[in-house]
Amino acid sequence: MSNGLASLFWFVAILALIPLSLWLLKRTPIGGAGGAGVIRSIGTLPISTNQRIVTVEVGAGDERRWLVLGVTPSSITTLHTMDPQDDAVAAPPMGPPGLQTVGPAFAQVLAKLRRGKDGSP
Template sequence: MSGTDFIGPVFAFLAILALIPAALWLLKRTPIGGAATGTPMRLVGALPLAPNQRLVTVEVGQGDDRRWLVLGVSPAGISTLHQMPPQAELPAAPAATGLAFAQLLKKQQKPGSSDAR
């Protein structure tokens, strides 16, 4: 066997290796791979509890079948904590910003008190 007999199979092997990432990329972006555009799911809210733990509320379903799921998310997995019908969404509270929190804190402090230590 000469060295040129190996060029064809080696080239075919390298071509297959190059096509694997391209096929995976394409699979992620098609409905076959689970990237359906009409997925009836959306994030309603998230509350970080610890650096690696969150409380998440998601809405699943459509129409009368809509449900809100309260999920506990941690490195150990995802747990369903509660299910409920969709709630009326409230506008973002102004107290959610750092400036509003600072203003509320200032109101709570007693006049004349100082924190100088």
């Protein structure tokens, strides 16, 4: 194998290892996979572009608690702590700040547009 081909081989091998390494890191405790199921989002209420109130459930079994948190870019403050409510439904997983959906889901809007104004398919 010539020197140029060997260099190309190692370059491609390293490029292939990057996604593999990220995939493995995502599934280890170092990458955040160790805390799965310990905390879940219950609801979010945007107050302004940089502030929101978030309710999360922490703990398991009899030790479960709901925390109402005030979230700003510079801090997270516990506003209230309460017992979990059994009739509440968990919110969908939150994305990065500012990307939470505010209206109907994209799929619903697209379905309405495809049906047309008269409602026919």
